[in-house]
Amino acid sequence: MKAEPLVFDGTAFNSVSVVDTLVSARGTGRRWSTQKPLAFWRVFAEMDLSSSFNVEMFAGRYGDPTGALPGQSYLPSWRKVQELLQVPATAWDPVDDRGISHVTVDTTRITLSKSFGISHRAEGELTIWDVNPVIDLKTYNTFHRARSLDAFMLFSAYRQLRDRTPMRRCVECGHWFDASHARARFCSNACNIKASLRRKGEI
Template sequence: MRTRLIFTGRRFRRAKPGEPYEITLRSARDWAPVSKKVVVDLTTTGVGQEWTADAPAAFWRSFAAIDPADGEAAASFCRRHGEPFDRLAPDKPASTSDWLELLDALRAAAGAWEPLGPDGVSRITRDSDRLRSARCFLRDRNLTIENDVKPEQNFNTGGFHNRAKVLFAFMIQSAGHHLENETPMRACIECLDYFEHQRSDARFCSGRCHVAYQRRSAAKNAGNA
């Protein structure tokens, strides 16, 4: 049975990165310096474009691979999916410094999968240490999102589904679903986002990416004619 996870977000096609800069991370207990990280600020213009999901999505693995100092990678994610904490707006820049804990959590979850194999599929690992680390994320995730994912009644079926209020909660809930189900994944050949491997001939994460790939290929072929 298909798992329903409802989310409505906003992507920002005009998201742009600033210059990288260094911050000092401090201990929550005594505020002592712990380490330094390089991050970037992100800005945008326009109100963005609304998008919706009705099931878990695997692009959380693509987010987990982002270097917070890589402004273009961070801005590209916001163009496709939005800012994880809903902090980006035309008059309100966001910073990848806010992403650090989320990145650590989702990287732990992503460690449960092997790299893409010769058949283009990434499958769950059988490495017990990596699985143990990933399952720690699984145990803790409800504490992280308990106020941001709420059960909601489906009046058409009489059942219930979950609704994520913020993108970061949607990604954490999706990661938990994929870990529990040991979901195999592919990477879209257009945007490189991961998606659930359900058909052996699937190469795109969405119809939008399929159309973009076809247009780009047609333009390239016309240029070579």
């Protein structure tokens, strides 16, 4: 099955600091983009949000999920997104002896893990649908575009749950990534390069 693209253009912040849950970022940020779901939503689901280090790392690498930047407390809005993402995360089993985390075969757990989004939609809080279907008028192919980082993470979780995407932790940074390609060991090219520099003793 050819996967439908999920397009997202993000803005990460290279210099983020957190003081008393107030986040501030210097500069206009660094643009990044993807055309497929990414598994880092699970990093966010598992993260200790009270740690400034974690928040700085996440915003520095992926951006601000909820637009709390700059100068507001990130905690209430980030926590809400985290609570949403913790629901689909329950579908994945702990890593097996090959280091891969698979979606469970337990149908009850699957059903529960799929309930994210629905209740929040009813409460009018849903940002997951901040994702639009788009038609490429040259090729007539369709794809989805996420408009915000929280929507991108939620939609990635939904897709990866639907596709039962196996996950692995990057050997360099520890972040989850799609392990459909069994030999992949890094979440990104950047981590691959970092690890090879480390092997050569250059960093």
